[in-house]
Amino acid sequence: MSRSWERKVRKNMGKLNKDRKKHGAGQIVLNAEKKDKFTGRNFVLPSLLIVFVLFYIIVFSTSPDFKSDGMFWLTIGCYFALAALFFFRRPYLTIGKDYVQSRRMMGDRRLGAKDIKSIRVQKGYVTILPQKGAGWMFSRTLNRFKTDEMADKLKTFAATYNIPFEQQ
Incomplete structure (x- = not known):
């Protein structure tokens, strides 16, 4: 088959699946490949980042020259966001x-x-x-x-x- 034909079939299948989803029907999958997906959960690195942030807060807030400015809280927020990113991006292995x-x-x-x-x-x-x-x-x-x-x-x-x- 030509590539343009395959693209047309894929495009039309996408439209058909979108319409079927709106009406509550299951999707049609053409030549679906059987693959096994194993997902895990990353909790070690986010935990270490949160411990690091808590250590950072304790060390800097006990300093006599400490000033709570916007950059300090932005840094704290970025580390929490990085920990959340690592936690919610689940590691996986797909065997195709x-x-x-x-x-x-x-x-x-x-x-x-x-x-x-x-x-x-x-x-x-x-x-x-x-x-x-x-x-x-x-x-x-x-x-x-x-x-x-x-x-x-x-x-x-x-x-x-x-x-x-x-x-x-």
Whole structure:
């Protein structure tokens, strides 16, 4: 099929789904790809930021030269906003047909099956090692991921694409 035809189909499907949503009907998905998404919750970094802000407030407010100006409260507000951003941007791992995708510090990253060197699973931890760069670690204790379910899905993914899978 030509790309213009695919764009027309996608555009018309979007209009149709919008109309169906207005009328309370379910959406139609054309050639939907089956993917598994595992979400966690980041609470360690926001907690550390809030502790840092409280320490900042205590240290500066006990100083004899302390003046409560707008810049001080703007700094406090920015740190709280940063903590909220890290808390509400949930980390995830999506296992698609021939890729894995996750939110890294600098945005969403996708690894194709050919870009994965190996997958390691330990109790409470899942690590995906790419060909280049640092490994992707998903932890039950730090980010509240369901690592047992992730390990099962990644095991079938690794078997499909002949990726070395280590379980310790």
